[in-house]
Amino acid sequence: MATNGENQQNQAGRHQEVGHKSLLQSDALYQYILETSVYPREPESMKELREVTAKHPWNIMTTSADEGQFLNMLLKLINAKNTMEIGVFTGYSLLATALAIPDDGKILAMDINRENYDLGRPIIEKAGVAHKIDFREGPALPVLDQLIEDEKNHGSYDFIFVDADKDNYINYHKRLIDLVKVGGLIGYDNTLWNGSVVAPPDAPLRKYVRYYRDFVLELNKALAADPRIEICMLPVGDGITLCRRIK
Numbered sequence: 001m002a003t004n005g006e007n008q009q010n011q012a013g014r015h016q017e018v019g020h021k022s023l024l025q026s027d028a029l030y031q032y033i034l035e036t037s038v039y040p041r042e043p044e045s046m047k048e049l050r051e052v053t054a055k056h057p058w059n060i061m062t063t064s065a066d067e068g069q070f071l072n073m074l075l076k077l078i079n080a081k082n083t084m085e086i087g088v089f090t091g092y093s094l095l096a097t098a099l100a101i102p103d104d105g106k107i108l109a110m111d112i113n114r115e116n117y118d119l120g121r122p123i124i125e126k127a128g129v130a131h132k133i134d135f136r137e138g139p140a141l142p143v144l145d146q147l148i149e150d151e152k153n154h155g156s157y158d159f160i161f162v163d164a165d166k167d168n169y170i171n172y173h174k175r176l177i178d179l180v181k182v183g184g185l186i187g188y189d190n191t192l193w194n195g196s197v198v199a200p201p202d203a204p205l206r207k208y209v210r211y212y213r214d215f216v217l218e219l220n221k222a223l224a225a226d227p228r229i230e231i232c233m234l235p236v237g238d239g240i241t242l243c244r245r246i247k
Contacts, residue, residue: 023195023235030066038065045127046095049120053090056119063093063163063189067237071161071187074242075100078185080158084108086140086172087164087189091120097161098129107133110140111164140164144175155181163189166212169219173243177228180245186229191220192239 024030042050046068053062063071071093075083080101088094088111097107111117114137124130136143147153157180162172169188176186191197193216196209205213220241223231229243 023192023239033066038069041069043099043127045099045123046092049090049092049095049123052119052123053092056090056116058089061089063089063096064237067189067240068092068096070236070240072096072100074185074187075159078158080185081105082156082158084110084157084160084176084179086110086160086162088117088135089113089163090116091124093161093163094133095120095124095127095129097159098124098132099127101132103132105132108143109133109135110138110143111135112138141168141171141175144172144179148175148178154178155184157181158184160184160186161189162187166190166193166215166219169215170222173219173222173226177226177245182245182247184245186243186245188219188223188241188243190238191216191233191241192235194238197239 039047042065046065050062050065053059056062075097080097081104083097083101083106085094085097085107088109091109094107094109098105101107109117114135117135117137121130124133155178157176160176160180162169162176164172173186173188180186193213194205194209196203196205196213197217197220199205199213220233223229223241223243226243228247229245231241231243233239233241
């Protein structure tokens with residue numbers, strides 16, 4: 001059993017990487033992944049945006065560097081061209097997507113705060129991929145409802161990434177399942193929610209973690225029971241669940 005001194009030492013040594021949401025028990029192992037696999041191959045534009053985001057007071061909201069690398073490769077593997085992102089923040093995952101899809105690819109990107117996106121936009125423009133992005137400021141649900149009204153949008157998206165308000169994840173899923181194509185993917189971020197999904201009821205949790213935990217649990221249960229999709233929950237970042245539409 002660890003002593004109080006050992007516990008304090010372990011906490012003091014917790015990884016300080018901005019956007020660090022790794023569920024790995026060893027911070028040294030996470031640092032190894034970053035230094036061996038992620039940082040040496042990280043595009044210069046993504047590195048610059050990561051460093052700009054590090055100065056934001058809410059930098060914990062950013063996609064971690066290892067998850068950005070994962071998304072970039074995933075999009076290439078499935079040859080995604082028409083994509084959507086709900087929840088942009090400063091645009092790190094958006095840039096990862098824009099760099100992965102072809103020059104004539106498109107990303108419908110939605111966020112309630114343009115100010116955060118504007119921090120990353122000059123870097124995205126410098127990377128030469130801003131023309132792929134259609135940014136919409138405001139809630140995503142009205143935009144999704146409008147898309148669904150037009151039959152031509154049904155099954156038109158290759159990939160959709162959701163990293164936004166957890167209390168609306170179920171509402172997003174009800175709509176996105178019609179917009180993603182059969183064989184396409186939806187990625188829901190934060191589905192392990194700081195590991196709180198397995199925390200006991202009396203566990204000391206931050207208020208926002210405790211508040212959103214029930215919504216994340218509800219989503220995970222719903223996705224596991226949805227016969228229209230195949231799912232894979234991965235412990236990348238703060239947990240990402242990939243949903244492949246099969247019907």
